Each structure stands twice: as structure tokens, then as C-alpha cells.
Amino acid sequence: MIRVSIFASLLAFATNHEITQRYTDDSSNLNSDINLNSSQLIMKYGYKSEIHKVNTEDGYIVTLIRLVQKGPPVLLVHGIGDSSDSWLVLGPASSLAYQLADAQFDVWLFNSRGNKYSKGDTKNFTAKEYWDFSYEEMGSKDLPATIDYILQETSNKKLTYVGFSQGTTILFVMCSLNPSYNDKINHAILLAPVAWVRHLQYPFITALSMQVDFLKLFFDSVGMYEIFAKNSRKTDKGIVCNNSVREMILCNIEYYINYGIKNMSNLPADKFDVIDSHIPAGTSTKTFAHFIQGYRNQQFQRFDYGLIKNLLIYSSPRPPLYDISRVTIPVSIIASDNDWFSNTKDIRLLLRTLPNVKRHITLNRSLDFTHIEFAYGRRVKSIVNDPVFKIILAERDANNP
Numbered sequence: 461m462i463r464v465s466i467f468a469s470l471l472a473f474a475t476n477h478e479i480t481q482r483y484t485d486d487s488s489n490l491n492s493d494i495n496l497n498s499s500q501l502i503m504k505y506g507y508k509s510e511i512h513k514v515n516t517e518d519g520y521i522v523t524l525i526r527l528v529q530k531g532p533p534v535l536l537v538h539g540i541g542d543s544s545d546s547w548l549v550l551g552p553a554s555s556l557a558y559q560l561a562d563a564q565f566d567v568w569l570f571n572s573r574g575n576k577y578s579k580g581d582t583k584n585f586t587a588k589e590y591w592d593f594s595y596e597e598m599g600s601k602d603l604p605a606t607i608d609y610i611l612q613e614t615s616n617k618k619l620t621y622v623g624f625s626q627g628t629t630i631l632f633v634m635c636s637l638n639p640s641y642n643d644k645i646n647h648a649i650l651l652a653p654v655a656w657v658r659h660l661q662y663p664f665i666t667a668l669s670m671q672v673d674f675l676k677l678f679f680d681s682v683g684m685y686e687i688f689a690k691n692s693r694k695t696d697k698g699i700v701c702n703n704s705v706r707e708m709i710l711c712n713i714e715y716y717i718n719y720g721i722k723n724m725s726n727l728p729a730d731k732f733d734v735i736d737s738h739i740p741a742g743t744s745t746k747t748f749a750h751f752i753q754g755y756r757n758q759q760f761q762r763f764d765y766g767l768i769k770n771l772l773i774y775s776s777p778r779p780p781l782y783d784i785s786r787v788t789i790p791v792s793i794i795a796s797d798n799d800w801f802s803n804t805k806d807i808r809l810l811l812r813t814l815p816n817v818k819r820h821i822t823l824n825r826s827l828d829f830t831h832i833e834f835a836y837g838r839r840v841k842s843i844v845n846d847p848v849f850k851i852i853l854a855e856r857d858a859n860n861p
């Protein structure tokens with residue numbers, strides 16, 4: 461009964477979705493931004509781009525995109541189901557990557573394992589083995605390998621970090637499991653940070669969270685390990701979402717979770733098609749389940765495998781908690797009162813627990829600034845990117861008086 465009602469709400473949501481009506485397919489024009497990947501976008505706008513492949517200790521290969529400059533390195537880390545594209549698709553006038561490159565920062569764009577740019581591995585994994593990861597491995601494996609790689613490549617001792625949503629979660633995971641990485645980041649800017657998700661505001665989240673173990677088992681049983689896959693919504697007819705009911709449900713959960721957007725005019729009308737063609741970029745069902753578990757268990761903790769497997773893996777019936785107090789990097793936080801995913805109440809808990817918060821900027825309710833707008837909003841430059849840029853300059857100047 462509960463399952464039926466989740467599906468019903470998702471389907472109802474799907475039929476109301478505005479992007480469905482506004483989407484126009486432009487695949488005929490090869491030079492259109494719609495058809496360009498991260499490196500092609502960067503080159504099209506006259507910047508120098510490089511692709512770097514990083515091997516993780518557990519045999520995954522992740523892809524970094526670099527906008528090469530001589531200045532200090534800045535690492536930009538995308539949100540759930542997204543990719544390096546999220547820092548580029550609004551173009552040089554609005555996207556943070558270009559703004560930083562224009563000021564001579566050496567900009568590195570992360571791609572977590574499993575997204576459309578980071579699907580490689582060195583171990584000939586089967587699909588089942590490959591997709592057996594959540595945001596934990598992005599934080600404990602991909603991110604440390606990436607940071608070490610950049611510091612070595614640029615002969616620096618530290619870099620500056622900017623993370624959005626899941627891009628903050630994996631920073632917390634990394635530093636709580638391996639605090640030595642605190643010393644490799646001089647400052648972290650956390651956009652719409654996500655650790656505790658006790659107050660996720662999606663209408664059917666309670667029902668969904670009760671079913672999360674069932675859903676994970678179901679997806680495993682049908683061999684479906686990846687969700688929010690690249691262009692799964694884009695068909696030859698330019699229609700949002702694939703007709704198969706299974707995928708349809710997932711893509712709508714993704715729209716809801718990532719986008720939670722009420723007023724579509726807060727996305728730039730002239731970039732709609734470009735945004736829609738670049739997201740989603742794929743992740744594992746386990747990542748998604750891990751976030752939903754956080755709501756069900758009301759904790760920021762490692763993946764919950766159930767009693768027996770938890771005992772085997774963690775020697776404890778419950779998963780260990782991630783210890784946020786071990787994240788000692790100086791941080792600046794920008795969060796919105798209108799964010800369903802990075803909720804104000806959860807942010808308060810985060811602020812009480814993080815030991816080194818230097819700045820906290822709240823985007824108040826009157827701005828009506830939702831989660832997705834941190835990456836794709838029409839007002840992202842003035843409301844988010846300009847303040848981020850100023851913080852980065854201030855921190856650079858403070859470190860080099």
C-alpha cells in the first residue's frame with residue numbers, strides 16, 4: 461500500500477513536470493553546448509583544458525578536468541548524480557570555474573566514481589562489483605587520491621576546496637575517517653552542505669525511507685546498480701525519462717531530490733536545454749540508498765547493511781557514525797533557508813559540531829533559493845559565486861600577506 465502511494469506521487473509529479481514541456485532537442489547542431497562534454501565546453505570558450513586520470517587504491521579510475529592556470533589550485537566537487545559539467549554549463553558569464561580561471565586560479569573539476577566521466581577501473585570488475593559503492597568510497601578513496609594527485613602535479617602543499625551538496629558530504633567522510641587530509645586543504649567552501657539529513661522535506665520521504673532496503677534489494681535483484689544515468693531522460697523524441705516504468709520512477713526521484721524547485725523561472729530560460737542535457741550524470745543505487753538511510757536512521761553514519769552484515773563489517777550491530785568534529789579544516793558555509801535537502805535545522809546541528817567555521821552565510825527565505833540553484837540557478841553568480849570568489853580571494857590574501 462505504501463509502495464503504491466510512493467509510485468502514485470512520483471507519477472503525478474512526472475506529469476506535472478515543467479521541463480518536460482520546455483525541453484527542445486538540439487542534437488542536430490554538433491557545436492551546440494548540448495552536445496559538448498566538459499573538456500569541449502572549456503575549449504569552446506577559449507580556455508586551456510586537460511583531462512587527468514587518477515587511480516584509487518581500490519582499483520577505480522576517476523577523471524579530473526583541469527582549466528590550466530599558473531595560480532594556486534582550487535578543487536570543485538559536484539553534487540549527487542552530477543559531474544564536472546555543473547561548474548561549466550552556464551558559461552563564462554556565470555559559471556564559477558571560468559570566474560576562478562579568469563583570476564589565474566588553477567581549477568580542477570572532480571568526477572566521482574560511476575558518473576559519466578569516471579566509469580573506468582583497473583580490475584575488470586563485474587557490474588555488480590563495480591557499482592558496490594556509496595558516497596563513503598567517494599570520500600574515503602576517490603577524494604584522497606584526487607587531492608594527493610593535484611598536490612603532486614602542482615607541487616603545492618595545500619589546495620582550496622569548493623563542494624556542493626554531496627561534494628561536502630564526501631569531504632566530511634574523508635576527514636572523519638582520515639583526519640590527516642585536514643592538513644591538505646587550506647580552506648573549504650561548503651555550498652548547501654549535507655551531513656545529517658534528519659529534516660529532508662520531500663513529501664513522500666518517510667514512506668520511501670521505510671522501503672529503502674526493499675528497493676535496494678529489488679534493484680540488485682534485477683541487476684540495476686546505476687541510477688540517474690547519463691541522458692536516461694533524453695530519448696530520440698526529446699521526451700524526459702525513459703518509458704520503462706522502473707527507470708521512470710528513478711528519474712523522477714532524482715528530479716525531486718536534486719531539484720526540489722518550485723519556481724521554474726529561477727532557472728535560466730535560455731540555458732534550460734543545456735542544463736537538462738548535461739544532468740543527470742549517474743551514480744550507484746547504493747549512494748542513493750545511503751542518503752535515504754541517513755533520514756531513516758537520523759544519523760550521519762556509514763552504510764547500514766543490516767544487523768548480521770554490520771557485525772561482520774564493522775564488528776558492531778549498528779554502523780559507526782562519521783565524526784564531524786574531526787573535520788578541522790577552516791570552512792565557510794553558504795546555505796539557504798529554502799533548501800529541502802540541506803535543511804536549516806540540519807545546518808544548525810552541523811554548525812554546532814564543525815570545530816572551525818569561519819563564515820556562515822544564510823540565504824533567507826525571501827530569496828526562494830532552492831537546492832539545484834546552487835549549481836544551475838539564474839541568480840547563482842550574484843547570490844553564490846561572487847561571494848565564493850570573494851572568500852577565496854580573502855583566504856588567499858590572508859595566507860600570503
Ligand SMILES: *[C@@H]1O[C@H](CO)[C@@H](O)[C@H](O)[C@H]1NC(C)=O
Nearest residue numbers: 497498499500511523525577
Ligand atoms: C570529450 O569528447 C572528446 C571528443 O570525443 C574526447 O576527445 C574527450 O576525451 C572527451 N572529454 C572527456 C572529459 O570525456
Ligand SMILES: *[C@@H]1O[C@H](CO)[C@@H](O)[C@H](O)[C@H]1NC(C)=O
Nearest residue numbers: 518519581582583584585586
Ligand atoms: C583484464 O582483462 C584484460 C583483457 O581480458 C586482461 O588483459 C587483463 O590482464 C585483465 N586485468 C586484470 C587485472 O585482471
Ligand SMILES: *[C@@H]1O[C@H](CO)[C@@H](O)[C@H](O)[C@H]1NC(C)=O
Nearest residue numbers: 694695696701702703704707
Ligand atoms: C529505455 O531503456 C531501455 C533499457 O535501457 C532501452 O532499451 C530503450 O531503448 C529505452 N527507450 C527509449 C525510448 O529510449
Ligand SMILES: *[C@@H]1O[C@H](CO)[C@@H](O)[C@H](O)[C@H]1NC(C)=O
Nearest residue numbers: 722723724725726727828838
Ligand atoms: C517566480 O519567480 C519570478 C521571477 O523571480 C517571479 O516574478 C514570480 O512571481 C515567481 N512566481 C511565484 C509563483 O513565486
Ligand SMILES: *[C@@H]1O[C@H](CO)[C@@H](O)[C@H](O)[C@H]1NC(C)=O
Nearest residue numbers: 822823824825826827828843
Ligand atoms: C533577506 O535577504 C534580502 C537580500 O539579501 C534582504 O534584502 C532582506 O532584508 C532579508 N530579509 C530578512 C527577513 O532578513
